[in-house]
Amino acid sequence: MTNWPILGHLPAYLPDKLNFLTRAAQAGGTPELQLGERTLLLTTPGDIQHVLTGNPGNYTKSPRLTSERGKRLSGRGMQTAVGAEHLRQRRLLQPAFHPRSIEPFYELMQVRTTRHLAAWRPGQTRNVSEDMEQLALSIIIGSMFGPDTLPDEAALARAITHRRAYLEFFYSSLFPFPEYLPLPVVFRFRHAMRTIDASIAHALAAKPGSGFAAMFAAMRYPDGGEMTFPQQRDELLTLMSTGYETIGDALTWTLYLLAQHPQVEAAVLEELARELPAGGSLPDASTVPRLRYLRQVIEESLRLYPPTWIFIRMAVDHDRLPSGARVEPGTKIYLCPWVTHRDPRYFPDPLRFVPERARPRFAYFPFGAGQRTCIGEQFAFQEATVILAMLLPRFRCDVPAGHKLTLQSGITLRARNGLPLRILAR
Numbered sequence: 001m002t003n004w005p006i007l008g009h010l011p012a013y014l015p016d017k018l019n020f021l022t023r024a025a026q027a028g029g030t031p032e033l034q035l036g037e038r039t040l041l042l043t044t045p046g047d048i049q050h051v052l053t054g055n056p057g058n059y060t061k062s063p064r065l066t067s068e069r070g071k072r073l074s075g076r077g078m079q080t081a082v083g084a085e086h087l088r089q090r091r092l093l094q095p096a097f098h099p100r101s102i103e104p105f106y107e108l109m110q111v112r113t114t115r116h117l118a119a120w121r122p123g124q125t126r127n128v129s130e131d132m133e134q135l136a137l138s139i140i141i142g143s144m145f146g147p148d149t150l151p152d153e154a155a156l157a158r159a160i161t162h163r164r165a166y167l168e169f170f171y172s173s174l175f176p177f178p179e180y181l182p183l184p185v186v187f188r189f190r191h192a193m194r195t196i197d198a199s200i201a202h203a204l205a206a207k208p209g210s211g212f213a214a215m216f217a218a219m220r221y222p223d224g225g226e227m228t229f230p231q232q233r234d235e236l237l238t239l240m241s242t243g244y245e246t247i248g249d250a251l252t253w254t255l256y257l258l259a260q261h262p263q264v265e266a267a268v269l270e271e272l273a274r275e276l277p278a279g280g281s282l283p284d285a286s287t288v289p290r291l292r293y294l295r296q297v298i299e300e301s302l303r304l305y306p307p308t309w310i311f312i313r314m315a316v317d318h319d320r321l322p323s324g325a326r327v328e329p330g331t332k333i334y335l336c337p338w339v340t341h342r343d344p345r346y347f348p349d350p351l352r353f354v355p356e357r358a359r360p361r362f363a364y365f366p367f368g369a370g371q372r373t374c375i376g377e378q379f380a381f382q383e384a385t386v387i388l389a390m391l392l393p394r395f396r397c398d399v400p401a402g403h404k405l406t407l408q409s410g411i412t413l414r415a416r417n418g419l420p421l422r423i424l425a426r
């Protein structure tokens with residue numbers, strides 16, 4: 001891999017990040033990359049564990065997220081907070097994501113899935129990635145504010161999508177572009193933020209009786225204090241960027257893989273028929289934990305196509321990784337589930353979709369680990385299971401003949417231009 005003067009590895013990295021990082025890992029050791037800053041790509045479970053849980057205090061999140069500008073864009077919620085501030089916020093909010101707290105969302109997930117699938121007709125070719133993203137978006141909005149609090153949910157959904165497009169633009173560009181550039185994406189973002197702010201203010205003033213907003217309002221710090229209004233707003237803003245696109249991607253990739261593995265699909269259907277017997281009982285808190293094979297299918301899909309395909313840390317101080325690599329202050333650390341999840345040292349025959357295979361911890365880390373591990377992991381499994389358990393017995397998805405998948409590695413891992421699948425009746 002050519003290391004150009006000044007440009008370093010950027011000319012090879014930027015056009016095809018996934019391929020570049022895979023090749024870098026295949027060269028062995030702990031690859032040192034020149035991508036603006038000195039960057040280490042971690043490739044062993046030992047190094048990954050060390051950074052996420054062994055010495056996490058030495059590894060902070062990327063300044064693009066935690067800087068003043070990052071906070072202005074993504075809010076001053078738990079995702080952009082660091083150090084003691086992050087721990088305080090995380091401890092406060094954690095109980096809202098406990099399986100018992102999110103149990104009431106089963107009904108919302110069932111209702112929204114039923115409503116969404118009502119538009120599906122056998123014979124259609126649908127852009128399933130857009131479909132799944134819209135469904136997941138509708139569920140996160142309902143989960144935040146309760147099902148009937150907002151006067152215009154569709155406007156909020158559009159605004160969240162526009163905000164997401166702006167964040168994608170901001171976080172994926174090589175250098176942060178000036179905010180005042182007169183680009184359509186910038187105007188749409190500003191308009192979107194007005195709609196989002198108005199929706200949150202309306203919902204909080206209406207004192208929703210259910211949902212994350214209501215839970216957040218009821219939470220108290222150890223000293224008895226409550227979150228300020230701006231803090232509640234920013235935590236909701238955080239869920240708007242973290243809580244739907246990832247699940248939409250996970251569902252899309254699962255449908256894509258099932259379409260190509262009819263035997264796995266047959267085993268899922270057999271489990272669903274056994275655990276959700278005739279009469280069409282809906283997946284809920286009593287049945288979802290019994291759908292063990294479906295869970296393995298989702299886990300294996302997250303291995304092959306991890307929605308959060310990469311996340312980044314910056315070293316604060318000197319350190320030495322278990323692999324022997326030296327870390328200097330300011331070294332950028334790439335944690336890349338895409339690369340490690342496909343490493344044959346940890347996953348024999350790594351490209352094969354095998355739901356029942358072992359997925360060793362820290363070689364497999366689609367939700368991260370440690371203090372900053374995904375707070376929404378249980379929510380994600382609950383939602384993905386409900387949707388798949390309702391969709392699969394009714395519809396079969398096929399990959400259209402001649403379709404060629406091109407991956408897009410932006411904030412999350414998606415199919416470029418969406419993923420068309422043919423919908424067939426069961």
Ligand code: HEM
Nearest residue numbers: 079242243246247250308311366367368372374375376380
């Ligand atoms: C398949 C779906 C999902 C995947 C693959 C995923 C992945 C991740 C990963 C890898 C991280 C850690 C990033 C890091 O350490 O820098 C993370 C953090 C986070 N996730 Fe998720 N996520 C998913 C769904 C969700 C959902 C549904 C929610 C909310 C309802 C959510 C909320 C968050 C938040 C707030 C954080 C930041 C936590 C912190 O910094 O303390 N995620 N997610």
